[in-house]
Structures are given as structure tokens and as C-alpha cells.
Amino acid sequence: MKILLVEDDRRASEYLAKGLRELGHVVEQAFDGESGLKAAETATYDVLVLDRMLPKLDGLEIVKRLRAAGSAVPMLILSALDEVDERIQGLRAGGDDYLAKPYHLEELAARLDALARRQHEPGAVGKLKIADLELDARARRVTRAGRKIELTAREFQLLEFLMRHAGQVVTRTMILEGVWDYHFDPKTNVIDVHISRLRQAIDKGFERHLLHTVRGAGYTLTEDP
Amino acid sequence: MASVTFARSSIARLAFLQGMLLALAMVAVLGGVYFTTLRIIAADGDQSIALEAQGLAEEFRDRDLDAFVTSIVDRAEDPWVRGGVYELRGPRGDFLAGNVVVLPDLVLLPGGWAEFDVAVTRGDANASRLIRSKVLELGGGFRLLVGHDVQDRRAFRAVMLRSIAWAVVVALLFGLFAGWWLGKRISRAAHGISDSAGRIAAGSLGERLPLTGSGDEIDALVGRFNELLGRVETLTTTMRAVLDSTAHDLRGHLNRIRGAAQDSRRAATEPAQAAAADAVIGEIDRLGDTLQGLLRIALAESGTAPLEDVDLSAVATDLIEFYQPLAEAGQLSVTVEPALTVRGHRQLLSQALANLLDNALKYGRGTPISASLTREAGFARLEVTDRGPGIPVEHRELATQRFRRLPGSSGLPGSGLGLSLVAAVARLHHARLELGDAAPGLKVVLEIPTVASG
Numbered sequence: 001m002k003i004l005l006v007e008d009d010r011r012a013s014e015y016l017a018k019g020l021r022e023l024g025h026v027v028e029q030a031f032d033g034e035s036g037l038k039a040a041e042t043a044t045y046d047v048l049v050l051d052r053m054l055p056k057l058d059g060l061e062i063v064k065r066l067r068a069a070g071s072a073v074p075m076l077i078l079s080a081l082d083e084v085d086e087r088i089q090g091l092r093a094g095g096d097d098y099l100a101k102p103y104h105l106e107e108l109a110a111r112l113d114a115l116a117r118r119q120h121e122p123g124a125v126g127k128l129k130i131a132d133l134e135l136d137a138r139a140r141r142v143t144r145a146g147r148k149i150e151l152t153a154r155e156f157q158l159l160e161f162l163m164r165h166a167g168q169v170v171t172r173t174m175i176l177e178g179v180w181d182y183h184f185d186p187k188t189n190v191i192d193v194h195i196s197r198l199r200q201a202i203d204k205g206f207e208r209h210l211l212h213t214v215r216g217a218g219y220t221l222t223e224d225p
Numbered sequence: 226m227a228s229v230t231f232a233r234s235s236i237a238r239l240a241f242l243q244g245m246l247l248a249l250a251m252v253a254v255l256g257g258v259y260f261t262t263l264r265i266i267a268a269d270g271d272q273s274i275a276l277e278a279q280g281l282a283e284e285f286r287d288r289d290l291d292a293f294v295t296s297i298v299d300r301a302e303d304p305w306v307r308g309g310v311y312e313l314r315g316p317r318g319d320f321l322a323g324n325v326v327v328l329p330d331l332v333l334l335p336g337g338w339a340e341f342d343v344a345v346t347r348g349d350a351n352a353s354r355l356i357r358s359k360v361l362e363l364g365g366g367f368r369l370l371v372g373h374d375v376q377d378r379r380a381f382r383a384v385m386l387r388s389i390a391w392a393v394v395v396a397l398l399f400g401l402f403a404g405w406w407l408g409k410r411i412s413r414a415a416h417g418i419s420d421s422a423g424r425i426a427a428g429s430l431g432e433r434l435p436l437t438g439s440g441d442e443i444d445a446l447v448g449r450f451n452e453l454l455g456r457v458e459t460l461t462t463t464m465r466a467v468l469d470s471t472a473h474d475l476r477g478h479l480n481r482i483r484g485a486a487q488d489s490r491r492a493a494t495e496p497a498q499a500a501a502a503d504a505v506i507g508e509i510d511r512l513g514d515t516l517q518g519l520l521r522i523a524l525a526e527s528g529t530a531p532l533e534d535v536d537l538s539a540v541a542t543d544l545i546e547f548y549q550p551l552a553e554a555g556q557l558s559v560t561v562e563p564a565l566t567v568r569g570h571r572q573l574l575s576q577a578l579a580n581l582l583d584n585a586l587k588y589g590r591g592t593p594i595s596a597s598l599t600r601e602a603g604f605a606r607l608e609v610t611d612r613g614p615g616i617p618v619e620h621r622e623l624a625t626q627r628f629r630r631l632p633g634s635s636g637l638p639g640s641g642l643g644l645s646l647v648a649a650v651a652r653l654h655h656a657r658l659e660l661g662d663a664a665p666g667l668k669v670v671l672e673i674p675t676v677a678s679g
Contacts (some may be wrong), residue, residue, distance in 0.1 A: 009477055015484025022491065053473070080476035081469070084572040085531055101480040102513050105487050134477060180547060184521075184576040185514060188583060193550040 001116050002026045004045045006036030006062065007078065009053050012101075015048075018218060019105040025112075033057025038064055040066055046116045049108075051089065052079035060093045067094035074115035078103065084183045095143060106217040110169045128163040131223045133210055134162055144202055154179070155198050162198075162211070162221040171218035195219055236408030236635040242402030243501055244397045251396040255389040263382065270375055271338075272355060277309070278359045278371040284562050285363045295324040297369070308374040310343070310356050316366025325356075333360055340375075355379045414443045418450055430458040465527060479516070483509045518642040525573055525649035533674055535569045537605050538562060541598045544575060548582045553591060560597040565605040567673045569654050577650035578607070580643040581669055585611040592666065602673045604656075621660040647671070 003025050007013040010031060017027040028038035028043070032102075033054040039060070040048055048066075050059040057189050063075055076097045077090040090098040097111050126138040132145045137160060142149045151159065161178050164171060172191045176182045195211065203209045285293050294313065301324035312323035320326065323499040331339050337360040342353045358372030421432050433454060434447045454494075486509060490502035522528050541561050549557060567574075583596045589611030599606045616624050625648035644660075651658040654673050661668040 009481065012477065012481045012484055015481065015488050019484070019491070080473040080480070100517075101476040102483040102509060103480065104510075105484075123515060180543065182547075182575060182579070183572050184579065186579055186583065187545075188551060188586070190548060194547075197550060212510050 001043070001046045001112065001135075002028075003047055003049060003112065004028050004030065004039055004043075005049045006030045006033070006034070006054060006059070007049070008032055009051070016105070016108070016154065020109065020112075021108050023105075031144045032163050033059070033062055037062050037065060040071070040073070041069070047112050048073055048075040050075060050077050052077055052081060052086075060090060060095075063090075063094045074112075074118065076108075076111060076115060078108075085092070087183065095187070104171075106169075106196075109194060110171050110218060113168050114165050114170070114174070117165075118210065128160070128166070128211060129164050130163060130221060131208065133163075135160060142202070144206065149201055152192075152203060155201065158194060158198055159202065163223070169214050169217050169220050174218070184223075212216045236412055236673050238407060239408040239411075240401045240404030243402030245398030247403075248393050248397040251393050252389070255392055259385050259389060261372065262385070263378075266378055266381070270373060271359075271462065274357065274359050274371055274373050278361050281369060281371060282363060285367070285369070293488065294322045310358060310370070310372035310374070312370040314368045314591075321367075323370070325370070325372070328360070331360070331370075337361065339370075365649065413441065414447065418447070425454060425457070430454070430461055435498070452664060461527070465523075465529070468520075468523055472516065474670055475516055476513075479509055480512055481515075506626055510643070513641065518646060521573065521576065522642065522646050522649045525570075525646070525653040528653060530570045530573060530653060532568050532570055534566050535571045535574060536564070537567045537569070537574065537607075537673065537675075538565045541574055541578060541596070541607065544578050544582060545596055548579070548586065551586050552594065556594055557590075558593065558595045560595075560599065562598060562600050564675050565598060565600055567654065568676050569673070570650075572652045572654065577647045577671075578609075580647055581607075581609040584643055584669075585609050585613075586668070587665065588613040600675075601672070607671040608668065610663045610666060610668045612663065615662055615665055615667045616660060618662070622629060624660060625658070 001024075003020060005013060005017055005020075005027055007016065007029070008031050011030065013029055017029055017033075020027050028039065031040050033056040036050065037057055037074050050062055052059045054062075059077055059079075061149070063077065066073070066075070074096045075094070076099060077095040078099055078100045078101060079086060079090065083211065087098045087100075099108060099111060126136060128135045134143050135141070135156075140156060142151055142156065142159060158175070158179050161175065165174075170178075173185075175191055175195075176186070194211075199209075199211045203211055208223075210221055210223065212222065214220050242371075269273075281297075284296060288296075297311050297313050300309055301322060310323075311575040312325050312328050312565050314328055315321050318329065325343055328340055331341065333339050335343040338357070339357065339360065340357050343356055345352050347356050354376040355375050355378070356372040357375045357378075358370050361369045361371065363369050417434055421434055425432050436444050436447055438444070483506065486502050486505045490499060490506065493502055537560055545557070545559050545561070580617055582596065585596075590613055592612030594612070595608070595610045597606075597608045599608075620640045625644045648658055651671060651673075652658075656673040657670075658668040663672060
């Protein structure tokens with residue numbers, strides 16, 4: 001994945017670039033708003049990572065200009081301002097995701113992965129399928145090996161979220177934000193308990209497990225772990 | 226509202242006091258004038274009666290009885306022209322001369338003074354006139370009554386009393402009106418101050434009170450109040466700016482440190498190095514959480530958080546459902562009334578309720594927990610109760626302060642910010658927060674004003 005990182009904090013940028021490169025990504029760096037915008041306009045990237053506050057040109061401004069110019073590249077805004085309302089501003093400006101500092105490298109990587117892959121998806125289709133697990137979003141119906149599985153409304157949403165990110169790692173924070181729209185850390189293992197309930201529902205009795213825990217990062221729904 | 230009834234009663238009190246004082250002053254002044262005038266008039270009248278009586282007494286001594294009687298008869302002939310009243314009695318009480326017959330029954334005051342009414346026929350009209358008289362012992366058993374018509378004095382007294390009564394009534398009304406007007410003016414000013422203080426407390430820091438331009442004490446007070454607001458605004462803006470830039474700066478630093486720690490974690494070859502890096506990362510994350518907690522409290526307390534209509538019932542239902550899996554079977558009992566809407570900040574409300582549920586589950590340690598949201602008159606009542614150790618009365622105040630962790634909770638995870646966030650969110654929503662005793666256990670009640678439709 002080719003990533004443009006626009007961050008004026010050089011040391012933070014170096015650590016992040018190094019971390020992302022170690023995960024196998026190609027990272028190009030810009031250290032102020034103007035050169036960041038120029039780079040985004042001249043080269044093609046899979047995803048942009050923009051700091052919220054940048055010298056010369058604000059991160060939100062870059063997002064707005066690129067979107068106005070018709071760019072559809074996924075953009076993630078990094079910010080040391082984490083008020084929940086700031087986040088809404090970032091998303092409203094055209095950003096696809098928002099992450100507050102200090103961030104976990106794994107969290108950022110997982111989100112970038114999700115953003116980049118969403119690009120290649122054929123939009124919101126009604127039916128999702130992994131191995132013999134099928135989910136029909138319109139009919140609100142889930143089957144495994146043809147057998148119907150009963151889920152609560154929230155379990156259904158959780159499964160749909162995981163299936164839309166099938167094969168990727170989703171973090172607990174991503175689940176909290178994506179399924180519940182909560183922007184605080186519940187400080188308990190409550191997400192794990194929700195996941196294990198879902199696992200009971202979809203994997204119990206099957207030899208091949210689909211829902212896996214990724215140590216130190218989150219969860220993944222995949223055929224081949 | 227309490228403030229309104231207070232203001233009304235203070236106006237009424239002021240008006241009543243003003244009216245009473247003015248009326249009392251009127252009574253005192255006019256009463257003084259009344260009694261003095263009456264005394265002067267009375268003294269004047271008494272003196273002329275005494276002079277005439279003295280003259281007659283000398284005449285009685287100097288002349289013989291027949292001439293004296295004739296003189297009295299002359300004087301008594303046309304009493305209402307001169308206004309004189311006479312009655313002369315002999316030693317055996319026999320009537321000798323005069324134009325009235327009152328002496329035998331007359332009760333005398335010291336000095337021989339007496340007052341009585343006589344009926345007078347003038348034309349066809351009967352009138353009663355007041356007579357003031359002096360009775361003289363002339364010697365040899367002769368008694369003479371000399372009196373003057375003082376009916377005018379009585380009329381004067383009546384006019385005077387009527388005037389005073391009117392003056393008092395007018396003074397009372399005027400005083401009441403003046404008091405009401407003054408009270409109204411003061412109360413309007415007080416209300417203005419109280420209303421904008423309320424709006425300012427709710428975060429509208431740019432607000433100022435209008436000056437009336439009269440330059441009076443109320444204007445001076447308003448001016449001072451505005452000065453104070455200016456200072457508060459400057460301080461708050463500065464504080465927020467400092468807080469924002471400090472938070473921004475700290476987050477940047479934390480981010481770099483975290484980057485460095487994670488870098489060395491990945492580069493670690495020895496388990497000991499990895500463990501050390503993990504410990505550092507753990508501490509950085511805790512610091513980050515604390516910072517975020519403080520910033521959320523600051524956001525709630527600044528009153529600048531944007532508010533919207535929030536379906537509290539939906540928020541509560543979602544959160545309870547979210548935490549439900551952590552409870553044991555049958556541990557959590559829930560009552561949520563639908564469609565309770567409050568003016569609020571969804572994320573902060575969610576987080577406050579999450580903190581309450583998290584606390585109940587953490588400190589309740591498997592004991593029954595109840596969570597309820599009910600509709601009351603004008604507010605939504607949220608109650609979360611556990612059957613854990615509770616918080617002793619003396620620690621309840623402390624529990625909502627930042628970083629205060631109660632004795633006995635040191636073994637449990639927590640930042641010491643949970644209940645302070647709840648308290649800050651309560652203030653932002655003009656809600657009442659109460660930590661009570663569930664005997665045993667903690668009962669937290671949050672009463673949030675609902676919007677009219679909800």
C-alpha cells in the first residue's frame with residue numbers, strides 16, 4: 001500500500017513511517033501543508049494520512065481542496081485535538097476517518113487497511129459471504145452452512161461490520177465507533193464479551209472457525225487465519 | 226421558580242413598608258399640627274371666657290343685685306349674636322337670670338369648666354351647638370355660669386380629622402405605589418442580572434447586561450457586573466486557549482514517546498527489553514487516557530460543548546445493552562421509559578452513563594444492579610443502584626472530585642475521573658446529581674431537565 005504521510009512533527013513522522021514500512025507499506029513523507037497538497041495532487045496514493053494542524057496549510061483545508069478537485073482517495077486525519085466535536089468537523093470536511101494522538105501503530109495500520117480496501121469494494125451490496133457464512137443485510141438474515149442463525153439486532157450489526165472488513169484486522173476502538181458510535185474507552189473487556197457471544201453463535205459446532213482474535217490488535221473474520 | 230417568588234415577595238414587602246412608613250410620618254406630622262392648633266384655639270377661647278367671667282365677678286361685687294341681674298338679662302337676651310351663654314342662680318339654687326338651664330345637672334371639671342350642648346332653633350331648623358363654660362362661685366351662695374359658643378371648634382376638629390384621614394390614605398397609596406415601582410425596578414435589574422448570569426453559566430460568556438444610562442446605583446452595579454464578566458470571559462478564554470494548546474502539545478509529546486517506545490519494542494531482541502518497552506507503552510497509554518479524561522471534563526465544564534436534542538431513552542437502552550454481557554444472568558434489572566428527550570451532548574451523556582454502569586459492575590461485584598430511566602415532571606430521572614460497599618456519607622463529596630479514589634478501591638482499575646466526569650456532565654446539562662445510600666450499596670440519581678416535547 002502506498003501511503004502519503006503529511007505530518008509536521010518530524011520525529012513522530014519518522015517513527016510512524018518506519019513502523020508502517022516495517023508492516024510492508026510504501027510511505028512518502030511531507031512536512032507541511034503546501035508540499036503535502038502538491039504531493040497528493042501529483043502522485044497517486046492508496047491512502048493519505050494528514051495531521052490536523054499543519055504549517056502553511058491546515059490538514060482540513062487539504063482534505064477540502066482535494067475533495068473539491070474530485071479526489072476520491074481515502075484520507076485519515078490525525079489530530080492532537082480529540083474533542084468528539086473536532087472529529088465530526090474532520091469527517092464533515094471530507095475525511096474518511098479520524099484518529100487522536102497518541103495513537104497505536106496497530107490501530108492506525110488497521111484503519112488504513114480498512115480505508116484502502118473499502119475503495120476496491122463493489123459498494124454496499126445486500127449480501128455478504130465468507131466461506132459458508134452468509135449475511136443478507138436487507139432481509140436481516142444470517143446462515144451458516146445453510147442453517148439459520150438467530151442474532152440480536154446489535155449482534156447482527158457487529159457481524160455485518162466484521163464481514164464488511166473480512167480478512168482485515170479490526171481493533172476494539174474501530175468496533176466501538178463503527179457498531180456503537182461510542183467515542184470513549186469503556187475500560188473493560190466488554191467488546192471481548194460481545195465478540196465471544198457472536199463467536200458462540202456463528203462458530204460453535206463448526207470445525208472451521210471464522211472469527212479470530214489477533215493478539216494485541218483486535219479481531220479478524222477470515223477463512224484462512 | 227424560587228427566584229421569582231422571592232422577587233415578588235420582596236417587591237410586596239418593599240411596597241408595604243414604604244406605604245406604612247409614609248402613612249406613619251403623615252400621622253405624626255398632621256397629628257402634631259392638629260393637637261397644637263386645637264390647644265391654641267382652646268386656650269384662646271378659654272381666656273376670653275375667663276376674662277368675661279372675671280369682669281362679671283367684679284360687677285357682682287361692685288353693684289347691687291338687681292342691677293347685676295339686669296345686666297345678665299341684657300347679656301343673655303340675644304345669645305347667638307354675641308355667642309354668650311349665661312345662667313345665674315341664687316343661694317337656694319333658684320333661677321335668677323340667663324338663657325340656658327343647665328347648672329343643676331352640670332358636672333364640673335377642675336377650675337369650674339364644663340362643656341355641654343344646647344339645642345337652638347333658628348328659623349325652622351333645630352341645631353345643636355357646643356358650649357364651653359366656666360362656673361363662678363360669686364359669694365353668698367350665688368353661682369354664675371358664663372359660656373361661649375364653641376361649635377366652630379367642633380366643626381374645625383371634624384374638618385381637620387377628615388383632612389388627616391385623607392392625607393394618610395393618600396400617603397399610604399402613594400407609598401405603596403412608590404415601593405412597588407422601586408421594587409419593580411430593582412427586581413427587573415436583579416432579574417436581568419440573574420438571567421444573564423444563568424446564560425453565562427451555561428457558556429454564553431460574551432453576554433453583557435444593558436445599562437439604563439441613568440447613572441444610578443443599579444447602573445453602577447450593572448457596570449461592575451459587566452466588568453466582572455469581562456474578566457471572567459478573558460480568564461476563561463485564556464484558560465481554554467492554554468488548555469487547548471497544552472493538551473495539543475502534550476498529545477504531540479506523548480505521541481512521539483509512544484512512537485519511540487513502540488520502535489524500541491519492535492527492535493527488542495531480549496525479553497527483558499520487550500517487557501520494559503511494553504511497560505513504558507502501558508504507562509503512556511494510561512497517561513493518554515487520563516489526559517483525555519481531563520479534557521472531556523474540561524469540555525463539559527467549559528459549557529461550550531454544542532448541545533442538541535438527544536433521545537435519552539435510546540442512549541440508555543443502547544448503553545445498558547452494551548454492558549449487559551458483563552453482568553451475570555439476572556444480575557441487572559432494567560426499566561427504561563421510552564421517548565425521553567433532553568437537550569444535551571450525546572457523547573458526553575453516553576460516557577457519563579457508561580461510567581455509572583461501569584462503576585456499578587465494578588464495585589457491585591456480582592450483587593444485584595438496577596438501572597432505570599423514568600419520566601418525572603419536567604425532568605428525566607436516571608438511577609443506577611448497586612449492592613456493593615457503597616460510599617460512606619463523609620466521602621460522597623470527595624467522590625466527585627478529580628483523581629480522588631476512595632479507600633478500598635485501590636485494587637480496582639480506574640483513573641479517579643469517572644464520577645468527576647459524571648458531575649461535570651451533570652452541570653453541563655443543568656442536572657441534579659445525587660449520590661445516595663442503597664443500604665447497602667451506592668445509589669446514583671441523575672435528574673436531567675427534559676425538553677418540552679419529551
